Amino acid sequence: MSGYEIRRAITEVLGHFWHESFGQIYPTLAALAAEGLITARPGDRAGSTEYSITELGLAALRADLATPPVTTPPRNGVLLRTFFGPHLDPAEFAGMLDAVDAQAAARLATFAQIRSDLEAGNEHAEHIPYWLATVRAGELNALAQREWVRETRALVRPPATLPSP
């Protein structure tokens, strides 16, 4: 693939759990080619370069994947605002919850589409269970977020007391 295609593949395929910018991709491709982990050749379009992984590169990839995953320290803006809830305008806070819910719902719709595409296709058979697992992670996460929104709405705006009989 070319750098451009790699970017698109990362955005479209890994989008819900990974990202890279051009500023990372192009210098990295040059570095990987210099190390012999990938090879470069002219692409179909003028000026474009297509890359392929080498045996050495595949070994390096596998060694990297065998490394324990790095967990990035958390910076969750929604929960930070929730923590300081009493300092926010209630309507503002409710609006934020609505936005979280709507985004989670939209993600669920996307995942449903990806899931049905994956289940319909019959290529890459050995990869399918793993790809479905990443989609499932997205679904479970979105479902948990929607549940959190429901519970939080109830928590912060307790129901009015029933009129006494």
Added chain:
Amino acid sequence: MSGYEIRRAITEVLGHFWHESFGQIYPTLAALAAEGLITARPGDRAGSTEYSITELGLAALRADLATPPVTTPPRNGVLLRTFFGPHLDPAEFAGMLDAVDAQAAARLATFAQIRSDLEAGNEHAEHIPYWLATVRAGELNALAQREWVRETRALVRPPATLPSP
């Protein structure tokens, strides 16, 4: 609070959804003091400085909180490894799932402790629902992760076919 205390409070109280390092905290405190958003005074211990928020600072905090949360682009090492699952040794992959599950279980235990502390105390009454909401977010997220591990184990290692009668 002093910078050191702020660090500890962030780690202990906001730890599951926020973090800051000393390299951020000390320069930021100096900048905030220069802007008049906080005031500095000598602390109890020799060489320590305690800070308090000013009215101006409180207004700035509220303005910041009213801003839409910034969502950091995702880099999920576990899902990246899952996506490339067929390139991993199955035992390695299973070990990663075990680790994810164990970490989620540990987080659930921590959250249970925090929750009971929050429910027992009767200070900061107006904050309690919001603090419980952040804990609940951690719980729901950990539960979703454990469910994902269960489902993924089944997905990638399909049950042996039953012996025919």
Added chain:
DNA sequence: GGGCACATGTAAGCTGTTACATGATTAA
């Protein structure tokens, strides 16, 4: 001819981490 998608690459600059240097206070 214009606009869009494809395509590459770099430079400026911001954010944030890590490591280090330094020292006071407290508990074992």
Added chain:
DNA sequence: TTAATCATGTAACAGCTTACATGTGCCC
């Protein structure tokens, strides 16, 4: 007395984003 904790601050650097500069090829 010695280790741990409290406490501050900086410098080097890693990582990454954004904006910009530049150009091709296709479709309307």
